[in-house]
Amino acid sequence: MLTKEELIEKLTARYGEAIRVDEDSLDLPAVIIDRAKAHDLVKYLRDELGFNFLTTLCGMHYADSAPEQQFGVVYHIHNWIENVRLRIKAYLPADNVAIDTMSDLYASANWQERETYDFYGIEFKGHPDLRRILNMDEMESFPMRKEFPMEDPGRTDKDDRYFGRVPQTNNVPNNELR
Amino acid sequence: MSQPLTKKIEDRYYDEIRVRENEDGSELSILNLGPTHPATHGIFQNVLLMDGERIVDAESTVGYIHRAFEKIAENRPFYQITPLTDRMNYCSSPINNMGWWLTVEKLLNIEIPKRVQYMRVIVMELSRIADHLICNSILGVDSGAFTGFLHIFTYREHIYEIFEEISGARLTTNMGRIGGFERDWSDAAWAKIHKFMAEFPDAWEEFDRLLTRNTIFMNRCLNVGPLSVEKALQYGFTGPNLRAAGVDYDVRVAQPYCSYEDFEFNIPVGKTGDTYDRYMVRQQEVRESLKIIRQAIAKMPKEGGYHADVPDYYLPPKQDVYNNMEALIYHFKIVMGEIPVPKGEVYSCVEGGNGELGFYLVSDGSRVPFRLHFRRPCFIYYQYYTEMIKGGYLSDAILILSSLNVIAGELDA
Numbered sequence: 001m002l003t004k005e006e007l008i009e010k011l012t013a014r015y016g017e018a019i020r021v022d023e024d025s026l027d028l029p030a031v032i033i034d035r036a037k038a039h040d041l042v043k044y045l046r047d048e049l050g051f052n053f054l055t056t057l058c059g060m061h062y063a064d065s066a067p068e069q070q071f072g073v074v075y076h077i078h079n080w081i082e083n084v085r086l087r088i089k090a091y092l093p094a095d096n097v098a099i100d101t102m103s104d105l106y107a108s109a110n111w112q113e114r115e116t117y118d119f120y121g122i123e124f125k126g127h128p129d130l131r132r133i134l135n136m137d138e139m140e141s142f143p144m145r146k147e148f149p150m151e152d153p154g155r156t157d158k159d160d161r162y163f164g165r166v167p168q169t170n171n172v173p174n175n176e177l178r
Numbered sequence: 179m180s181q182p183l184t185k186k187i188e189d190r191y192y193d194e195i196r197v198r199e200n201e202d203g204s205e206l207s208i209l210n211l212g213p214t215h216p217a218t219h220g221i222f223q224n225v226l227l228m229d230g231e232r233i234v235d236a237e238s239t240v241g242y243i244h245r246a247f248e249k250i251a252e253n254r255p256f257y258q259i260t261p262l263t264d265r266m267n268y269c270s271s272p273i274n275n276m277g278w279w280l281t282v283e284k285l286l287n288i289e290i291p292k293r294v295q296y297m298r299v300i301v302m303e304l305s306r307i308a309d310h311l312i313c314n315s316i317l318g319v320d321s322g323a324f325t326g327f328l329h330i331f332t333y334r335e336h337i338y339e340i341f342e343e344i345s346g347a348r349l350t351t352n353m354g355r356i357g358g359f360e361r362d363w364s365d366a367a368w369a370k371i372h373k374f375m376a377e378f379p380d381a382w383e384e385f386d387r388l389l390t391r392n393t394i395f396m397n398r399c400l401n402v403g404p405l406s407v408e409k410a411l412q413y414g415f416t417g418p419n420l421r422a423a424g425v426d427y428d429v430r431v432a433q434p435y436c437s438y439e440d441f442e443f444n445i446p447v448g449k450t451g452d453t454y455d456r457y458m459v460r461q462q463e464v465r466e467s468l469k470i471i472r473q474a475i476a477k478m479p480k481e482g483g484y485h486a487d488v489p490d491y492y493l494p495p496k497q498d499v500y501n502n503m504e505a506l507i508y509h510f511k512i513v514m515g516e517i518p519v520p521k522g523e524v525y526s527c528v529e530g531g532n533g534e535l536g537f538y539l540v541s542d543g544s545r546v547p548f549r550l551h552f553r554r555p556c557f558i559y560y561q562y563y564t565e566m567i568k569g570g571y572l573s574d575a576i577l578i579l580s581s582l583n584v585i586a587g588e589l590d591a
Contacts, residue, residue: 024540026522027284052411055527056536056558058551074551076525076538083432087525108414111561119248134241134590143249150246150253 255515358485417533
């Protein structure tokens with residue numbers, strides 16, 4: 001049996017400084033990896049530790065974080081033999097939003113990376129066909145980024161200030177976009 | 179304005195067409211299947227490069243009913259996200275609803291009474307039956323057998339009547355609350371469930387006799403769109419389509435939720451993963467679902483109410499809201515989405531109608547999710563569709579599409 005502790009131990013031994021445990025996770029074992037090592041890590045997990053299935057892959061935008069941690073890609077991979085799941089997170093800096101593609105390891109990453117590119121503008125290096133997928137090709141912005149306003153910015157009835165909180169970052173007027 | 183997309187694909191094929199013409203004088207043509215076509219059951223476009231009746235190459239375009247659910251979810255308190263989940267796989271919305279509540283309850287660490295869990299199992303299995311019923315009967319329609327569809331469709335109506343009795347809605351159910359159901363199931367709802375359970379199994383066997391050994395149906399389905407285990411795993415297939423290929427992965431068994439471990443049931447698997455196997459797996463899964471519902475009804479505890487005792491998250495009775503200060507405060511806070519939420523990330527999944535339906539919820543402690551990602555099984559496996567239909571006939575492509583049970587709402591979210 002591959003336990004959570006063993007798994008983390010093995011990964012730390014192999015990647016040392018480049019990897020650390022993600023404390024935010026409330027359920028699955030989770031690690032944060034340097035983006036340069038992400039592809040190597042997933043390849044290692046797939047080939048050596050039997051993580052045969054890429055469950056899901058998605059982008060993140062940490063608008064309030066430091067510039068070198070503005071974006072992220074989160075992978076959920078799953079070992080079906082041992083029934084162990086692992087969450088892998090890789091942070092990307094704002095000035096170079098790019099990471100290696102996983103579509104050579106798991107074919108299912110292809111469209112999911114296209115989706116992530118479509119919504120976050122994250123570039124997947126080595127992806128065979130990195131185009132928009134759900135939005136129209138002519139679109140210029142990346143709508144899941146936090147600065148992209150969703151509703152009429154003039155609307156105030158849902159303002160967090162009424163609940164004693166700092167306003168959310170997505171109330172940016174339309175003309176300040178891009 | 180959105181015209182160039184189709185044009186681009188045609189441009190891409192333009193060279194191929196010319197090369198082929200020069201080589202052997204045969205003529206390739208481009209066929210635009212969709213976005214709206216009566217045989218595609220949803221809004222997907224596939225641009226096909228055809229050599230007569232055979233498909234040489236295909237390119238699919240998705241996103242026609244994209245509604246930005248993940249973005250909307252970042253602006254909604256938790257209880258307002260259920261209506262979004264309804265609209266993903268709208269053939270089995272209660273599974274999506276329950277999957278979402280399970281995710282929230284995992285984040286909030288709420289213990290759910292056994293009775294509520296069994297009730298949830300009943301609704302989820304009923305919706306699985308509705309989902310598979312539609313898929314298999316429509317497969318019949320696409321291969322020319324309309325009778326089975328007309329006959330069995332009544333029973334989906336009965337299932338929707340049960341949903342209506344439980345939640346007030348039929349298709350987009352918006353069922354449940356954090357911690358349980360919004361109200362206890364009425365006697366009428368139970369009566370309808372019992373009536374359905376008494377009548378449906380026979381009707382299903384009748385439907386089975388009508389279609390399963392029908393020569394025309396078998397000839398149309400056998401060896402059409404086969405799927406190997408390797409490809410299925412590579413392309414992220416889950417659910418009945420994966421099981422038809424021969425892998426017995428089912429979230430209900432792999433990571434039991436909602437007390438699925440209390441029930442005896444089998445996971446049907448196929449061998450070749452072709453259209454016929456997918457059909458057969460769904461046929462059998464409906465029988466297994468019936469088995470689960472029967473056990474859930476038999477084991478249903480008398481005590482336990484219809485929701486967990488969590489005043490912070492569960493709306494108080496309306497009577498108390500009008501008469502009791504505490505209850506009024508809770509009511510106001512819950513409706514405004516002001517519930518105590520811990521910081522953290524959870525991933526929770528259920529076995530949806532089409533496979534592993536996952537919710538990756540990132541909470542920063544505010545009333546809305548910081549990020550919510552839906553793992554939509556359809557979106558992930560639909561990318562293999564173009565590979566599956568290459569080299570086959572156009573009429574087979576239609577059958578493969580309906581046997582994969584691709585639901586546009588889930589594909590595009």
